[in-house]
Amino acid sequence: MPDTIETxxxxxLAEVLPQDLPPDAIALDAEFDHLGLTSLNKVLFLTSVCDRTKVGLQHFTEHDLxxxxxxxxxxxxxxxxxEVN
Known part of the structure; x- marks a missing residue:
């Protein structure tokens, strides 16, 4: 499952970045701020990836996010x- 989650x-993330980067060109340790991700785009990204992976946002506190x-x-x-849907 982690490979699917990473993919x-x-x-x-590639869909909400201001620059056009292929998904596999994004380093796992690159800071969102350095990638130009705004707070709104971070919310859009997290919502999208949670939907895609079937992991509910309710599992995370505001601090976690x-x-x-x-x-x-x-x-x-x-x-x-x-595995917790």
Whole structure:
């Protein structure tokens, strides 16, 4: 499942980035701020990736969501809840 989550997260992030990057060109440890992701686009990204992976946003507190600053952190967080729909 983590490969599927990573693939879904990369695709969702690539869709909201201001620059045109292919999903596999996004480093797992790249900070969202350095990628130019706005707070609105972060919300759109997280909502999209949760929908794609069937992981409900209710599993995360506001603090959890704010702490997710890289693609790798999002993938790790979603992986922990992937089987809890």
């Amino acid at each position: 879904a997260a990369r695709a969702a 704010a702490a997710m600053r890289t693609l790798g952190q999002v993938v790790d967080a979603l992986s922990r809840h992937a």
